[in-house]
Amino acid sequence: YFIRLNQTNEQNELIHGSSKKKFKSDPNLDNQLYKQIDHWLELAKCYRSLVNYDDVRGIFYQIPVLKSLTLQAIEEESHSDFLLALNTYVTALEQYPIVEETSNSPILELEHEFWTQSMLNCCNQLNNWTIMSKHIFIANTTFDTLWSNAYQLNYLMPYAIRSKLKLLISGSEQEQLEQEDLCQFFNSLSAISNASSLTTATSNSETTFVKRSYIEKQYPFELATFFLYQKDFDRSKYYIQYAKEQFLLHWSQLSRLNEYGRKTTIQLIQPYHELDQFLVFLEHNLPLLKNLENRYLTNNKNDITTRDLFLERIHKDLISQWQLPDVIRSSIQTWDDVVTNRALFLDILDELIGGPRMSFTSRLKATEFDPILVDYKAQSSLDMAYCALRQRNFKLALTKLNDTRNRLDLCP
Structure with a gap:
């Protein structure tokens, strides 16, 4: 299965058993109350993934030993007020930290894990990648430490990769520079060890192979997106093909009765x-993009053939093919992946024909391509704001409207 942030993960945990039980040992595991609460929390996650908050509330009313903040946050989530829920989960984590005095309280540890996962899910619903990344990479946490801890690998790594990748693609210039650790982590998967010791080299090679195999299987789409961002089109093509194969395998294993x-x-x-589709477009049109770049460099107004051919192909082969996800049934995660990646596609085209700096020296580019870039990004942001509004995610809708306004304010 993909270890992704979609809602089916929490259902699979109930069916196949929680991963943390396989890796985390607790001296009080035999305690009956601990077992019951653990099972109730897992069941609550499954009902929450189905947006069945009536049953979630019923479950938490069955567990009186839990903190009142937990039920308060669940109530806020049930009204799609993810910002309030996020603040409540953060308050709970700060108010009841795991310290030496409470380290012998396994129930608090269970609740702590629930708060952490729920907080990250709220960040995901709000597209707040900065807060998500901040709460994962605390103290000395790195991708290597996440990898070395089984619980963090299963529950935190998906959010860590997602938040870092989103900031790398769509963050500010400073935020993009701060994601160097993700670049090193992904690039190191194929790095060859230079260790002088044969034993050390063999050990490092085996570790890298295991890590690469795991990450490639669980995050092929993220790898494809990352290498597309780095303009390594061959590796991006390899990983997106692998992602589609994994999807078909996963789809074939789903029961027809499993409608949800x-x-x-x-x-x-x-x-x-x-x-x-975008990689295929690039493969077929790289010579045309090169000709267009030369046209903008020389400000050749007479070469209208290149311009018309490019505009025809980008509309026919890309933009006209892009359909919006369903406003109600498609998740915020799907919407964000689609909108963010389409913006990335246009940014890559922009760079291949000269980049943003070309707009200051080429009047042709500023009047021909830049309006397509700005208009589509603004419209996509409005579309996602409407989706968030229909799904009662008002904070995200407001955020997207503000993003749209900022984009339009930057227009000349």
Whole structure:
């Protein structure tokens, strides 16, 4: 299965057993109350993934030993007020930290894990990648430490990769520079060890192979997106093909009776297909893009053939093919993947024909291509704001409207 942030993960945990029980040992595991609360929390996650908050409330009323902040946050989530819920989870984590005095309280540890996962889910619903990354990479936490801890690998690594990748693609210039650790982590998967000791080299090679195999299997789409951002089109093509193969394998294993699982899983294919479609577009049109760059460099107004051919192909082969996800049934995660990646596609085209700096020296580029870039990004942001509004995620809708306004304010 993909270890992704979609809603089916929490269902799979109940069916196949929670991963943390396989890796985390607790001296009080035999305690009956601990077992009951652990099972109730896992069941609550499953009902929450189905947006069945009535049953979630019923479960938490069955567990009186839990903190009142937990039920308060669940109530806020049930009204799609993810910002209030996020603040409540953060308050709970700060108010009841795991310290030496409470380290012997396994129930608090369970609740702490629930707060952490729920807080990260709220950040995901709000597209607040900065807060998500901040709460994962605390103290000396790195991708290597996440990898070395089984619980963090299963529950925190998906959010860590997602937040860092989103900041790398769509963050400010400073935020992009701060994501060097993600670049090193992904690039190191294929790095060859230079250790002088044969034993050390063999050990490092085995570790790298295991890590690469795991990350490639669980995050092929993220790898494809990352290498597309780095303009390593061959590796991006390899990983997106692998992602589609993994999707088909996962889809074939879903029961036809699992209607909800099929509805949520099928949403993954749209961003996969569009990334693959864009790579095909680049492969077929690189000579044309080079000619267009030369046209903008020389401000050759007479070469209207290149301009018309490019505009025809970008509309026919890309923009006209892009359909919006369903406003109600498609998750915020799917919407964000689609909108963010389409903006990335246009940014890559922009760089291939000269980049943003060219707009200051080429009047042609500023009047021909830049309006397409700005208009589509602004419209996509408005579309996602409407989706968030229909799904009662008002904070995200307001954020997207503000983003749209900022984009339009920057227009000349």
